[in-house]
Amino acid sequence: MTDTIAAVATAMTASGIGIIRMSGPDSRKIAGKVYRSKGGKKRIEEVSSHTINYGFICDGEETIDEVLVMVMDGPRSYTGEDTVEIDCHGGVLAMKRVLETVVKYGARPAEPGEFTKRAFLNGRMDLSQAEAVIDVINAKNEYALKSSLGQLKGNIQKAIQEIRERIIFQIAYIESALDDPEHISIDGYGETLGKEVELLKERLQQLLQTVREGKLMKEGIKTVILGKPNAGKSSLLNILVGEERAIVTDIAGTTRDILEESIVLHGISLRMIDTAGIRSTEDVVEKIGVKKAIEYAKDADLILYVVDSSVPLDENDREILELLQDKRAIVILNKADLDPVVTEDILRKKTKHAVVSISAKEEEGIDLLEQQMKDMFFDGELSFNDEIYITNVRHKAALEEAKRSLELVENSIQMQMPEDFFSIDLMNAYEALGSIIGESVGEDLVNEIFSKFCTGK
Numbered sequence: 001m002t003d004t005i006a007a008v009a010t011a012m013t014a015s016g017i018g019i020i021r022m023s024g025p026d027s028r029k030i031a032g033k034v035y036r037s038k039g040g041k042k043r044i045e046e047v048s049s050h051t052i053n054y055g056f057i058c059d060g061e062e063t064i065d066e067v068l069v070m071v072m073d074g075p076r077s078y079t080g081e082d083t084v085e086i087d088c089h090g091g092v093l094a095m096k097r098v099l100e101t102v103v104k105y106g107a108r109p110a111e112p113g114e115f116t117k118r119a120f121l122n123g124r125m126d127l128s129q130a131e132a133v134i135d136v137i138n139a140k141n142e143y144a145l146k147s148s149l150g151q152l153k154g155n156i157q158k159a160i161q162e163i164r165e166r167i168i169f170q171i172a173y174i175e176s177a178l179d180d181p182e183h184i185s186i187d188g189y190g191e192t193l194g195k196e197v198e199l200l201k202e203r204l205q206q207l208l209q210t211v212r213e214g215k216l217m218k219e220g221i222k223t224v225i226l227g228k229p230n231a232g233k234s235s236l237l238n239i240l241v242g243e244e245r246a247i248v249t250d251i252a253g254t255t256r257d258i259l260e261e262s263i264v265l266h267g268i269s270l271r272m273i274d275t276a277g278i279r280s281t282e283d284v285v286e287k288i289g290v291k292k293a294i295e296y297a298k299d300a301d302l303i304l305y306v307v308d309s310s311v312p313l314d315e316n317d318r319e320i321l322e323l324l325q326d327k328r329a330i331v332i333l334n335k336a337d338l339d340p341v342v343t344e345d346i347l348r349k350k351t352k353h354a355v356v357s358i359s360a361k362e363e364e365g366i367d368l369l370e371q372q373m374k375d376m377f378f379d380g381e382l383s384f385n386d387e388i389y390i391t392n393v394r395h396k397a398a399l400e401e402a403k404r405s406l407e408l409v410e411n412s413i414q415m416q417m418p419e420d421f422f423s424i425d426l427m428n429a430y431e432a433l434g435s436i437i438g439e440s441v442g443e444d445l446v447n448e449i450f451s452k453f454c455t456g457k
């Protein structure tokens with residue numbers, strides 16, 4: 001890492017300020033070549049570290065922009081290297097020109113995630129913390145953000161290190177006993193180790209148990225609105241989206257028919273999946289069949305089934321209600337403002353799910369519905385707190401591998417295998433856990449992880 005990298009660290013759109021970041025041994029030198037102070041006397045090479053310096057970026061005689069230049073000498077910087085940040089005006093062209101100028105005078109354009117990669121390689125953070133950086137950036141709700149910040153501050157690293165220390169202690173004990181059988185007795189050790197392994201497995205299991213919640217927290221609760229044509233699905237979606245003043249994103253899904261809008265309800269993200277089919281005015285349930293409708297809902301975390309209270313239930317409703325029995329669902333009785341043909345009581349006889357009456361038209365009953373949704377995921381099954389959440393599939397796989405290795409240790413103990421058998425699987429568990437924090441991981445994995453970052457991070 002002898003070269004000096006540079007990138008625009010802020011978004012490439014017109015904004016108040018743009019930051020061009022440089023990291024590497026020549027940061028000050030390069031900044032010196034392009035910086036002019038107001039009176040022309042101040043030199044970036046000579047200013048104290050951790051100062052902010054007003055001036056201009058120039059390419060020879062040409063002034064590129066008016067800026068503030070921040071100097072942070074390593075190791076007291078994000079990357080641990082000498083760093084210079086140039087705060088310029090946040091115009092796309094201004095940012096581009098400043099970047100081009102520092103590149104012209106010796107910096108190399110950074111690859112995605114290269115600053116954080118350097119921070120990792122320089123020991124400023126472990127791999128789980130580096131991965132948290134991207135999660136902080138991508139967090140879509142306050143719980144996901146909180147969890148990512150915990151990870152950034154090292155809570156996963158700490159938990160993993162604690163388990164690893166206990167494993168290495170056992171390995172060390174076995175090794176020394178095998179080396180020095182006269183002084184260190186290994187009699188009855190199998191039993192002691194068995195108890196310790198059980199505790200360690202429990203701890204791993206505790207962490208693994210957070211995966212489901214972690215996934216819902218990070219990715220949002222996949223919610224599908226189902227119902228027959230004209231039941232009021234679109235009206236409901238619009239209210240839910242509108243009421244929460246959510247960041248509405250229209251993402252074209254895998255098929256052109258599927259639309260997804262994300263809303264945040266009580267701090268939890270709901271990914272509202274709406275199929276164009278179900279949205280259209282055609283009689284989709286009949287057209288595509290009940291089975292297909294349910295298929296849409298197959299891997300949903302929550303189904304909102306909308307029933308029009310002004311028309312009688314038919315076979316399709318009954319069939320769908322039946323099929324929803326073993327799913328997580330709320331049955332919504334819409335059009336409460338009209339004379340009812342279907343009542344809550346009638347519906348309750350047909351479903352074990354909560355039934356909520358609303359009028360999408362008059363916007364009534366929506367609070368109750370939202371409360372119901374919140375209770376379902378929040379006070380009920382989900383209890384987001386300050387605990388650690390495993391949200392990263394790589395971490396999950398490593399924890400599972402460590403657990404499997406510990407199970408092998410248990411087998412060996414039971415089968416009264418020689419002690420060095422214990423060490424091998426203990427070591428595997430130790431290394432699997434090590435991969436979470438980036439110990440002895442291959443260059444390929446490191447590159448893959450950082451390639452998912454944005455440029456400038």
Ligand SMILES: Nc1nc2c(c(=O)[nH]1)N(C=O)[C@@H](CNc1ccc(C(=O)N[C@@H](CCC(=O)O)C(=O)O)cc1)CN2
Nearest residue numbers: 009019021070072075076077078079080085124133457
């Ligand atoms: N302008 C700017 N804002 C930013 C960042 C940045 O790099 N630049 N960050 C980048 O993501 C985040 C803040 N993270 C940072 C993490 C560590 C250090 C750092 O210099 N650490 C040194 C010194 C600490 C100290 O002085 O106490 C260290 O840990 O030794 C800086 C920023 C968000 N805001």
Ligand SMILES: Nc1nc2c(ncn2[C@@H]2O[C@H](COP(=O)(O)OP(=O)(O)OP(=O)(O)O)[C@@H](O)[C@H]2O)c(=O)[nH]1
Nearest residue numbers: 229230231232233234235279280281335359360361
């Ligand atoms: N009176 C009354 N009309 C409603 C209510 N909710 C929706 N509607 C009306 O019912 C019709 C259908 O509403 P949509 O929201 O388009 O229903 P949908 O289920 O999305 O319909 P499709 O797109 O055909 O599948 C519209 O004319 C709405 O104005 C309600 O609570 N009360």
